Amino acid sequence: MKRVLIITYYWPPSAGSGVQRWVKFTKYLPEFGWQPVIFTPENPDFGLLDPSLEKEVSPSTEVLKFPIWEPYQLFRHFKGKNLKDTSVILERKDPSLLDRLAVWMRGNLLIPDPRIFWVRPSVKFLADICEQNNFSAIITTGPPHSMHLIGRGLKRKTGLPWLADFRDPWSSWEFLDTLNLTSIARRYHQKLERTVFREADALCTISPTFKAEMETLSGKNVQLLTNGFDPDDLPKNFAPVSPAKKVLEIVYSGVIDSIRDPVPFLMGMKKIYGQDRGKIRLTLVGKVNQYVMKLIREDPWLNAHVYLPGYVSHKEVFEFYERAHALLLILTDTKNAKGNIPGKLFEYMATGRPIIALGDPQGDAAQIIYQAGAGEVFRHDDEAGLIRGLSEIAESSSEKGSNEYIQAYSRKNLTRDLVNLLEKAIEG
Template sequence: MKKRVLIITYYWPPSGGSGVQRWLKFAKYLPEFDWEPVIFTPENPDFDIQDASLEKEISKDLEVIKFPIWEPYSLLAKLRGKKKSHPARIQEQKDHTFLEKIAIWARANLLVPDPRKFWIKPSVKFLLEAVQSGHYQAIITTGPPHSMHLIGKQLKEKTGVFWVADFRDPWSEWEFLDTLPMSSAVRRKHQKLEKAVLNQADHVLTISPSFQADLERIAGRKIDLLTNGFDSDDLPDDFKPKKFHTGQLHLVYTGVIDSIRDPRPILNAFREEFSQTGQNVKFTFVGKVSEQVREFVKNDPWLRDHVHFPGYVSHAEVFDYYAQADALVLILTTTKNAKGNIPGKLFEYLSTGIPILALGDPEGDTAKILKGSKGGKVVAAENRQGIRSSLNTLISGQFSRSNPEEIIHFSRKNLSKQLAEILDESTLS
């Protein structure tokens, strides 16, 4: 008999990004291990990235409960006389109006743990009867936004239901909070809420060994590691990596380029290594790219001719770009949480068998995975000569490719099996 698990998530298709894919894939494979997932998600969420193609991956048998949410961004938009925009995006602007400064301050000091806090109380009220009556054998909350965990916390307190809290990013030590004008009293409130969640959940999951170690230090308890992964079903049946030709190099980066992911070190090395050689080289950035980086390329005649920005494409279309690539590029964050930064797309990159060159911490969690899988290497962003040397290795065809046997444990199906084993503990009590 299948057991039912309620998954409480803010991000769900048509929202895009790795946070969506994590629970979309768990929902896909959990039924194979006797768990029937039910998704609880906002009816009218506000998110940056949309990918309607992900909606095709939702099984027709999957129950998705959509419940209205009120978020403060619409109020801010009325005051500003502009379209809906929240403080996280406003912050990226260089100059702020008086109202925008107030919005950022309010986000930091009044909206704790985040602007989705207004969904907590009505969601608990809506879900309580079903959880209380034993309709679900377990619940899962995934954050950020960490308000989702506070829904789980209240349901746990009121019903005793088996609760798994999934941390895709840190909470009180999350680098994003450092960018906000937050008072020390509010910071302590985040720490108190985080500790309550870590102590009360039956299991806590996170996505990287470094985040795992940090949460274990904060909580004083065992935290489970359940990384992101790849779904072999995503690879098109006719997918074939490009045949390598010496003297040609097409680098492909997929994903977001923003203030904490800076491609300029590799762009500089790319120009220095190849601008005088006449070799056939190209660099394609697929996805949302910051205006600063676009301007940087536009202002350099050689880069302008060799760097391309096709924009955001659907997840399905990304594989067309993989098939054209001689190497795939990862640009890791260089901020406080960088050591534990394992981009979700790392695992998809590995599944293609195409060599990977990453910029980031050579001792971080991503570097360890690449080394273990023989799928590529990580070079420090400030090591310009190291980047140039790696580019030279790539164009000469000497880079290693991932070993399928070394990455199979990162398959979404295998990870779902591990999650099911954790959920099975709910039936033992």
């Protein structure tokens, strides 16, 4: 069996689609003749935790852990224990001078990201490991893009075939635009990115738009390797869509923040159902920012019709899906919005629940939804369309989506694509 070293910052008990992507690849790789070995921090700084994901990692999977030092540990000494990362500061309406200084330092001194201090010691540690193990390939996944610099260092030392997986862009990533980068810092990001593009044996990313952008920047062929769903995650005898009787149940799962805005949906929902208190309930499963929570709590109708259970485990999310008549998808309305394909989209489609989405009707996620026949996508400002879509969902009880089309996004089928990519990288 071939062995592959996978370098990732996010690993259980961390939560999120980036974790699930490589946990699922790790699960299915042995079925295709590849034994994964994971390299991840021993003491990472995670914002969200989901210990249930640890159960999905086979006891036979070797996980190498190595200590990491991150500047957030120092910054929290001054700002308080609850600070997890820069995104907390960026959500604040009136950041303090120290907040603004922290963001500037994050953007201009910690390049490509605060995990940069893990690169050199990790390369040294892993170079010795590679000498003692018969690895056939190396995989790095980012962000954080420092993981790719570890891959670059190992490539230079060992010559092993290296696949760089981009879950988000690098130099064109919209997040960088929030960090007040100087032109010098921006050019340094681009310089590091070019070295990774040039030295990696294979490149892959999660959406057609990101693929096209990376091919333009790199001058190389970039493979499309989307996220997907695992049939094993769906509860056995998952209930079909039930007719909406007294209450129309709509569920959203994931983060609600400054770039994922549910307000247009909330206002459309209130406009239709505001006169009848018993017809609809929206459940926002996950982390919701203070602005939206305040809006809901201060509006009596929304407060009565929007349920906020908070963050739940990945397994528990499917219990909410099972009770839903429809699933809400909120896509970003930002520079990278066209290439934004949330990992939960594929799980949404696997449930058969109709999807109602806010986002770019021409974006990559919208194309998947329409090709699957899984639902409809409305611009954030298309109030009339959104109202129509809500009305149609209330009148329908049928499942949505082509099962044959959706199966192409099963984690096992996607792992087969990954293995083909690895084999080509070795041959090349």
